[in-house]
Amino acid sequence: xxxxxxxISSVSHRFGQHTVLKNVxxxxxxxxxxxxxxxxxxxxxxxxxxxxxxxxxxxxxxLIRGEDCTTVPPAxxxxxxxxxxxxxxxxxxxxxxxxFGLRMQGVDAATRAARAxxxxxxxxxxxxxxxxxxxxxxxxxxxxxxxxxLVIEPAVLLLDExxxxxxxxxRRQMQDELKAIQKRVGTAFIHVTxxxxxxMALADHCVVMNDGRIEDEGPPERVYARPATRFSATFMGExxxxxxxxxxxKDGTTTVATQTGSFSLPGTxxxxxxxxxxxxxxxxxxxxxxxxIRLGTAKVSDVVFQGSFKRVxxxxxxxxxxxxxxxxxxxAAVRPGDIVAVSCDAGDIIPLAG
Amino acid sequence: xxxxxRIASWLYAAAVYGFIFxxxxxxxxxxxxxxxxxxxxxxxxSLRWYDAxxxxxxxxxxxxxxxxxxxxxxxxxxxxxxxxxxxxxxFVLPGSALLRGLITLPLTVSYLIIGMGLLVLFxxxxxxxxxxxxxxxxxxxxxxxxxxxxxxQMGDHQINIERxxxxxxxxxxxxxxxxxxxxxxxxxxxxxxxxxxxxxDEFVISFLLTxxxxxxxxxxxxxxxxxxxxKTNAVGSLVFAVSIVLVVLxxxxxLRRKPA
Amino acid sequence: xxxxTNSGRALPRAGCAxxxxxxxxxxxxxxxxxxxxxxxxxxxxxxxxxxxxxTLANYSQFFANPAYWQAMVNSLQVTAIVTxxxxxxxxxxAWILAEQVPERxxxxxxxxxxxxxxxxxxxxxxxxxxxxxxxxxxxxxxxGSGLFSEPVQLANTRLATVIGFVHFFVMLLTLTxxxxxxxxxxxxxxxxxxxxxxxxxTFLHVILPLTLPGIMVGAxxxxxxxxxxxxxxxxxxGNNELLMPQLVMMQIxxxxxxxxxxxxxxxxxxxxxxxxxxxxRWLKIExx
Numbered sequence: 001x002x003x004x005x006x007x008i009s010s011v012s013h014r015f016g017q018h019t020v021l022k023n024v025x026x027x028x029x030x031x032x033x034x035x036x037x038x039x040x041x042x043x044x045x046x047x048x049x050x051x052x053x054x055x056x057x058x059x060x061x062x063l064i065r066g067e068d069c070t071t072v073p074p075a076x077x078x079x080x081x082x083x084x085x086x087x088x089x090x091x092x093x094x095x096x097x098x099x100f101g102l103r104m105q106g107v108d109a110a111t112r113a114a115r116a117x118x119x120x121x122x123x124x125x126x127x128x129x130x131x132x133x134x135x136x137x138x139x140x141x142x143x144x145x146x147x148x149x150l151v152i153e154p155a156v157l158l159l160d161e162x163x164x165x166x167x168x169x170x171r172r173q174m175q176d177e178l179k180a181i182q183k184r185v186g187t188a189f190i191h192v193t194x195x196x197x198x199x200m201a202l203a204d205h206c207v208v209m210n211d212g213r214i215e216d217e218g219p220p221e222r223v224y225a226r227p228a229t230r231f232s233a234t235f236m237g238e239x240x241x242x243x244x245x246x247x248x249x250k251d252g253t254t255t256v257a258t259q260t261g262s263f264s265l266p267g268t269x270x271x272x273x274x275x276x277x278x279x280x281x282x283x284x285x286x287x288x289x290x291x292x293i294r295l296g297t298a299k300v301s302d303v304v305f306q307g308s309f310k311r312v313x314x315x316x317x318x319x320x321x322x323x324x325x326x327x328x329x330x331x332a333a334v335r336p337g338d339i340v341a342v343s344c345d346a347g348d349i350i351p352l353a354g
Numbered sequence: 355x356x357x358x359x360r361i362a363s364w365l366y367a368a369a370v371y372g373f374i375f376x377x378x379x380x381x382x383x384x385x386x387x388x389x390x391x392x393x394x395x396x397x398x399x400s401l402r403w404y405d406a407x408x409x410x411x412x413x414x415x416x417x418x419x420x421x422x423x424x425x426x427x428x429x430x431x432x433x434x435x436x437x438x439x440x441x442x443x444x445f446v447l448p449g450s451a452l453l454r455g456l457i458t459l460p461l462t463v464s465y466l467i468i469g470m471g472l473l474v475l476f477x478x479x480x481x482x483x484x485x486x487x488x489x490x491x492x493x494x495x496x497x498x499x500x501x502x503x504x505x506x507q508m509g510d511h512q513i514n515i516e517r518x519x520x521x522x523x524x525x526x527x528x529x530x531x532x533x534x535x536x537x538x539x540x541x542x543x544x545x546x547x548x549x550x551x552x553x554x555d556e557f558v559i560s561f562l563l564t565x566x567x568x569x570x571x572x573x574x575x576x577x578x579x580x581x582x583x584x585k586t587n588a589v590g591s592l593v594f595a596v597s598i599v600l601v602v603l604x605x606x607x608x609l610r611r612k613p614a
Numbered sequence: 615x616x617x618x619t620n621s622g623r624a625l626p627r628a629g630c631a632x633x634x635x636x637x638x639x640x641x642x643x644x645x646x647x648x649x650x651x652x653x654x655x656x657x658x659x660x661x662x663x664x665x666x667x668x669t670l671a672n673y674s675q676f677f678a679n680p681a682y683w684q685a686m687v688n689s690l691q692v693t694a695i696v697t698x699x700x701x702x703x704x705x706x707x708a709w710i711l712a713e714q715v716p717e718r719x720x721x722x723x724x725x726x727x728x729x730x731x732x733x734x735x736x737x738x739x740x741x742x743x744x745x746x747x748x749x750x751x752x753x754x755x756x757x758g759s760g761l762f763s764e765p766v767q768l769a770n771t772r773l774a775t776v777i778g779f780v781h782f783f784v785m786l787l788t789l790t791x792x793x794x795x796x797x798x799x800x801x802x803x804x805x806x807x808x809x810x811x812x813x814x815x816t817f818l819h820v821i822l823p824l825t826l827p828g829i830m831v832g833a834x835x836x837x838x839x840x841x842x843x844x845x846x847x848x849x850x851x852g853n854n855e856l857l858m859p860q861l862v863m864m865q866i867x868x869x870x871x872x873x874x875x876x877x878x879x880x881x882x883x884x885x886x887x888x889x890x891x892x893x894x895r896w897l898k899i900e901x902x
Contacts, residue, residue: 081518087514370727375730377738380745438639464859470866470875475651590737590741594730594733598732600732
């Protein structure tokens with residue numbers, strides 16, 4: 001295994017009394033697309049600022065390409081940032097913006113212009129060279145910001161909620177382009193967002209953050225299928241959460257007692273510990289009780305039509321605190337007030353620490 | 355009902371415009387008087403009083419003094435105001451709110467009192483009355499204005515723009531010269547322009563702090579002692595014209611910049 | 615304006631000398647040429663004119679001498695009258711500019727309305743003297759039309775001072791109130807109309823309360839500028855009735871009595887401060 005491109009070790013950060021990062025360690029591989037996913041206040045933006053050199057962490061170290069960059073100013077480190085508001089220089093042309101980093105490196109004007117044009121072509125904006133930023137649309141400004149950051153060939157590109165200011169349709173379209181551009185240039189991208197769909201669509205490596213900690217990290221498929229924590233199970237996609245207690249654990253099988261009954265699941269745990277069982281909406285079966293694990297009956301409280309499927313909310317009849325979130329085919333005839341049997345397969349239950 | 359409101363509005367607006375422009379029209383009209391008193395009946399038009407103004411070296415040198423004091427004091431005020439606004443907007447300084455309050459404090463004190471204070475201080479310190487002393491006073495009144503205007507325009511977006519420049523490798527002085535000053539140019543310009551007009555018009559500080567060489571408003575004041583005189587009308591009309599030119603230039607620049 | 619409080623994207627700490635190097639010139643200038651002179655004035659006000667030591671005589675003189683008292687009373691009266699008239703004149707004018715004038719002409723209409731605002735104080739007051747003089751335009755019109763057989767004494771009266779002041783402050787207040795009215799979202803008016811309020815009730819219950827803070831700020835500005843002005847009362851009001859700034863200047867001009875002038879200035883400033891504190895809670899200037 002090669003050395004990581006970025007190595008963040010035991011970083012903590014405080015703003016006054018308020019601790020926003022708590023002992024965070026993270027490694028970034030060369031050429032990877034990493035997403036920092038979390039709600040606002042989770043510390044993801046602060047972590048990005050620390051990587052970019054705009055904030056010096058209270059504790060811990062940041063190594064980039066093996067060098068200690070913890071206190072190196074932004075200009076001197078091999079990172080560039082794409083800001084949420086793009087931060088284009090309003091008084092310069094698009095070409096002037098993109099060429100700015102090269103100008104600071106003392107590159108001559110002709111080379112600068114040529115490379116700026118190349119970078120603009122990369123993001124599909126070759127024609128905009130002489131325009132002013134205010135003449136461009138939001139999506140185009142976003143691309144200029146990307147070209148400006150990429151043209152100086154950073155080791156790591158940092159993106160701070162880069163799609164946050166765009167409308168939904170444009171956001172999805174830019175997502176695809178971002179991914180394509182990243183694959184083409186091969187630069188490691190670290191991208192902050194609170195949009196889990198964006199995270200799943202883009203990430204090679206997804207880092208879920210909450211309250212200043214990393215809750216979970218890994219390929220998005222793994223994070224979705226087997227979230228490591230309750231937070232991760234509910235923030236990265238929805239889940240039904242059933243709380244229970246381990247009553248018996250033997251031979252790789254654990255028995256969990258819940259309000260809706262006792263289930264035997266594969267896995268090991270200490271008897272007596274509190275657990276939460278997470279089930280993804282598409283794994284819950286309503287009506288014809290075909291699943292191996294019976295979760296009792298529930299009263300449907302709401303049915304939301306979402307195009308290709310219906311999202312069903314139902315309350316367990318045995319345990320009013322238990323809310324099922326299920327996904328059924330768009331054609332399914334479920335109506336609020338219906339009483340349905342709920343079941344699932346043992347393999348689709350994700351045991352989490354309660 | 356609607357028509358009635360409209361008619362009443364037009365009448366009212368016409369009356370207020372009349373009130374606002376009455377003295378100006380009288381001033382300019384009687385500056386063209388051919389005889390020696392700027393009172394009805396009108397005997398002009400004649401440019402003899404404008405000739406008299408231009409031939410009066412006291413007035414012309416006061417005009418040059420005024421422009422000089424206005425330009426230099428505004429340049430100092432806008433420079434100090436810009437630097438301090440930048441410092442306060444970009445860095446966390448202990449007691450920042452208090453210090454910002456201190457810089458803007460002179461805005462709440464009348465010119466008379468600022469002039470009095472400087473007079474007492476300079477009197478004690480043995481600083482002679484001069485255009486320099488008046489210029490110092492003009493910086494005192496204009497610095498808070500420039501600071502407030504520029505500081506209020508330094509938002510988060512500008513902070514990010516500067517960060518981007520630093521991130522792309524610009525050293526601090528290049529950030530200042532290539533990014534901050536051009537981006538803040540409208541605010542800097544507005545501060546400079548307002549300072550110019552305020553300094554150009556300022557009377558009481560110049561009156562208290564100058565003696566032989568003085569500014570135009572003080573010289574006009576001296577003319578007033580001789581009572582109503584078309585020459586005063588002529589110089590007043592010239593002052594008015596200069597102010598108008600400044601304001602119109604400013605408006606045009608604002609309009610030109612607006613799309614940006 | 616919220617940059618210093620945005621903790622999420624923290625500003626660099628003032629570890630190095632740069633930030634201080636940026637703010638020190640402005641702070642130094644303010645300390646040296648504003649705070650220090652003020653202290654000098656305070657010190658001076660506690661000394662006797664003819665040398666000698668520490669005394670409160672300059673202050674007690676103000677309270678003992680009815681002529682001095684009267685100047686303060688005159689100042690407060692004139693300022694109150696001017697502020698009231700100016701607001702009452704300017705509000706409807708600003709409203710007409712903002713509501714009745716077509717959008718594309720508004721900028722021009724406003725610019726015209728405040729054009730004389732930019733001319734010299736001295737020139738403006740002198741212009742009014744021309745209008746109000748014994749044989750000036752107004753008196754010619756009055757006697758010429760046969761309404762009056764004798765010219766009316768207009769110049770060198772309190773009325774002249776008030777007219778001169780109102781002329782200036784109507785323009786200032788029109789500017790501030792106009793800006794205030796334009797800032798209001800048109801949705802307020804639509805919402806009020808939608809909820810069944812007629813134009814009059816919309817104005818009384820929605821527009822007026824929303825512009826009131828702006829009016830208060832403008833009125834306070836008028837108060838401060840008016841009470842400290844020397845030129846207008848000196849040129850238009852003459853010496854028949856003294857206002858505070860005239861009294862202060864008189865001490866310097868005629869008698870070179872800096873200590874008394876300092877004491878009177880400080881008393882004037884104290885009055886402004888009291889006025890500020892009294893209406894401070896209406897003066898919460900919201901930053902855009």
